[in-house]
Amino acid sequence: MSEILLQLQDLRVYFSATSGTFGKKQYIRAVDGIDLEVKAGEVLGLVGESGCGKSTLGRAIVRLVEALGESKVYYRGIDVLSFDKRQLKEFRKKAQMVFQDPFGSLNPRLTVGDTIEEVLIVHERSIKLERKHKVEKLMDAVGLAKHFRNRYPHELSGGQRQRVVIARALAIDPEFLICDEPVSALDVSIRAQIINLFEELQKRFNLTYLFISHDMSVVRHISTRVAVMYLGKIVEIAETDTLFDTPLHPYTQALLEAIPDVLEDRDIRRRILEGDVPSPLHPPEGCRFHPRCFMAKERCSIEEPPLIKKGINHFVACHYA
Amino acid sequence: MAEEVASARIARSESAFWHLMKRLFRNKAAVFGLVIIMLMFLCAIAAPLIATHDYAKQDLPSMLQSPSRAHLFGTDEFGRDIFSRVIYGSRVSLKVGFLAVGISLFAGLLLGSIAGYYGRILDSAICALVDIALAFPMTLLAIAIIAILGPGLFNVCLAIALSSWGSFARITRGQFLSLKSQEFIEAAKILGYSDLRIILRHILPNSLAPLVVLTTLEVPKAIIVEATLSFLGLGIQPPLPSWGSIMSSGRSFLFDAPWITVFPGLMIILIVMGFNLFGDALRDTLDPRLRN
Numbered sequence: 001m002s003e004i005l006l007q008l009q010d011l012r013v014y015f016s017a018t019s020g021t022f023g024k025k026q027y028i029r030a031v032d033g034i035d036l037e038v039k040a041g042e043v044l045g046l047v048g049e050s051g052c053g054k055s056t057l058g059r060a061i062v063r064l065v066e067a068l069g070e071s072k073v074y075y076r077g078i079d080v081l082s083f084d085k086r087q088l089k090e091f092r093k094k095a096q097m098v099f100q101d102p103f104g105s106l107n108p109r110l111t112v113g114d115t116i117e118e119v120l121i122v123h124e125r126s127i128k129l130e131r132k133h134k135v136e137k138l139m140d141a142v143g144l145a146k147h148f149r150n151r152y153p154h155e156l157s158g159g160q161r162q163r164v165v166i167a168r169a170l171a172i173d174p175e176f177l178i179c180d181e182p183v184s185a186l187d188v189s190i191r192a193q194i195i196n197l198f199e200e201l202q203k204r205f206n207l208t209y210l211f212i213s214h215d216m217s218v219v220r221h222i223s224t225r226v227a228v229m230y231l232g233k234i235v236e237i238a239e240t241d242t243l244f245d246t247p248l249h250p251y252t253q254a255l256l257e258a259i260p261d262v263l264e265d266r267d268i269r270r271r272i273l274e275g276d277v278p279s280p281l282h283p284p285e286g287c288r289f290h291p292r293c294f295m296a297k298e299r300c301s302i303e304e305p306p307l308i309k310k311g312i313n314h315f316v317a318c319h320y321a
Numbered sequence: 322m323a324e325e326v327a328s329a330r331i332a333r334s335e336s337a338f339w340h341l342m343k344r345l346f347r348n349k350a351a352v353f354g355l356v357i358i359m360l361m362f363l364c365a366i367a368a369p370l371i372a373t374h375d376y377a378k379q380d381l382p383s384m385l386q387s388p389s390r391a392h393l394f395g396t397d398e399f400g401r402d403i404f405s406r407v408i409y410g411s412r413v414s415l416k417v418g419f420l421a422v423g424i425s426l427f428a429g430l431l432l433g434s435i436a437g438y439y440g441r442i443l444d445s446a447i448c449a450l451v452d453i454a455l456a457f458p459m460t461l462l463a464i465a466i467i468a469i470l471g472p473g474l475f476n477v478c479l480a481i482a483l484s485s486w487g488s489f490a491r492i493t494r495g496q497f498l499s500l501k502s503q504e505f506i507e508a509a510k511i512l513g514y515s516d517l518r519i520i521l522r523h524i525l526p527n528s529l530a531p532l533v534v535l536t537t538l539e540v541p542k543a544i545i546v547e548a549t550l551s552f553l554g555l556g557i558q559p560p561l562p563s564w565g566s567i568m569s570s571g572r573s574f575l576f577d578a579p580w581i582t583v584f585p586g587l588m589i590i591l592i593v594m595g596f597n598l599f600g601d602a603l604r605d606t607l608d609p610r611l612r613n
């Protein structure tokens with residue numbers, strides 16, 4: 001068993017949504033009680049429809065948003081949520097994040113070289129020449145030719161920009177990378193290149209990924225384990241092959257149905273997801289998936305199913321799985 | 322690589338700047354405004370060369386003369402040459418205009434940044450101050466402040482700044498609020514950059530366009546307030562010539578010697594028009610969304 005790098009216990013992030021000055025105080029329960037472990041060296045895929053709280057989960061880990069009081073985030077056994085400013089800075093040298101929109105992630109007024117070099121200026125005591133070499137090495141590692149050094153973000157394509165973002169994150173020499181839909185905004189034609197780059201870098205620098213995506217085929221390709229999220233909760237988690245071969249949760253089954261080529265030759269009734277995701281302001285009682293679930297019975301609207309073990313490393317939250 | 326070919330077609334950033342300049346200079350009003358502004362600067366810098374007389378020298382025998390070859394804009398009740406006084410007056414107007422707006426800009430940037438970046442109670446407090454500062458009419462507030470501080474060039478600037486920093490603070494805060502949630506700012510936070518670095522290197526440089534526009538539109542306002550204060554005797558003190566004080570001294574001779582008031586008045590109209598034309602055009606070119 002490899003070491004546990006990151007451990008989440010009952011992680012909750014609520015955003016307040018008050019309507020009007022005297023309106024009733026309401027909460028968007030973006031992340032609503034998540035227990036999750038990330039092992040050193042693995043690529044844990046996190047899938048779910050847009051709006052289910054994937055980004056919020058990632059952002060809460062690096063403390064871009066504040067988690068609720070009882071939530072716990074342990075990194076190598078140390079409580080991240082109790083860090084002061086200095087400890088947080090140290091922690092962020094280990095855990096970095098790559099965002100979805102590669103254009104928005106870069107300061108439009110800084111060149112590629114300056115963007116990467118700034119990380120070194122802030123975190124290392126090195127002279128200019130050393131930094132220059134390191135910038136070149138990083139650019140090389142992400143497949144950017146030297147002459148891009150003096151280019152501005154608006155002169156780059158989406159794929160090139162995402163390479164810069166990756167190089168910047170690597171400049172800090174992290175061990176854990178949260179990738180928040182890093183290829184969703186890219187042209188389909190270059191997605192594969194960037195995915196391959198992520199894979200290559202993971203092996204080369206011995207990285208651990210939390211790889212967030214709403215695209216099942218991307219997650220299948222890159223992950224060793226996959227967690228499926230629905231309305232702020234994990235509904236199923238298993239090793240990649242297990243999850244794709246024998247999905248147990250009706251929601252996972254429906255997600256897999258939606259991708260062409262998967263499950264095609266199998267004798268599973270087509271379960272198209274109907275209706276919209278309910279609002280995280282008022283998640284349904286009982287099992288949050290019951291209004292859309294083809295298997296739902298009376299019990300489902302009353303009692304919330306816990307995440308329980310159904311096989312080797314396979315956990316599911318469904319009464320009838 | 323297809324990616325490289327695609328990016329080669331996108332304009333380089335210098336050429337984006339020149340593109341902007343080209344669009345600006347295709348606008349006739351902008352060019353006209355800029356020419357006026359440059360002529361005013363020329364007057365101020367080369368005043369000793371342009372002026373035909375000593376601006377402070379009294380020559381009682383030739384008092385209240387109408388414009389002539391010897392005195393292009395005529396003379397005042399002490400026989401001083403109005404043309405020379407008006408030329409030197411451009412120094413006062415420009416000095417006050419830029420110094421006052423400089424102080425406003427600095428104070429507005431500082432307080433607006435703090436409000437926008439840190440939010441919460443600091444934001445509420447600063448916003449309340451801004452609302453108070455902007456609620457007073459600029460001239461009235463400036464008069465009240467001069468009454469406390471006393472007249473003089475620097476106090477006039479301070480008085481104007483105290484009543485106009487609010488606009489700068491408000492715009493800066495707005496820029497910060499919209500930039501703060503952008504991913505490159507969040508990325509900077511996760512990368513462990515200090516607040517000061519994030520503000521100075523990542524947010525401010527991306528907030529400049531509307532501030533530049535506001536500056537060019539606030540300078541003429543400051544010039545008018547200075548002229549008003551000087552007209553009321555609360556501003557620049559004699560013998561230093563300010564357009565406002567020259568006009569004030571011509572008040573009693575409005576019918577006998579209208580040139581004393583007319584020429585400095587024309588200069589005020591001209592300089593204010595120059596800045597406004599240029600500022601409006603700049604705003605339209607930089608950010609059409611700011612048009613109201």
Ligand SMILES: Nc1ncnc2c1ncn2[C@@H]1O[C@H](COP(=O)(O)OP(=O)(O)O)[C@@H](O)[C@H]1O
Binds near residue numbers: 048049280
């Ligand atoms: N800063 C925020 N303030 C208020 N609501 C937010 C904020 N960020 C996210 N949300 C809400 O939280 C829910 C989850 O969002 P998000 O984590 O971005 O989902 P995903 O990444 O899976 O698409 C959504 O309903 C979204 O509107």
Ligand code: SF4
Binds near residue numbers: 318
């Ligand atoms: S608990 Fe019920 S509603 Fe929820 S997924 Fe299972 S069958 Fe469907």
Ligand SMILES: [Mg+2]
Binds near residue numbers: 054056180181
């Ligand atoms: Mg997201």
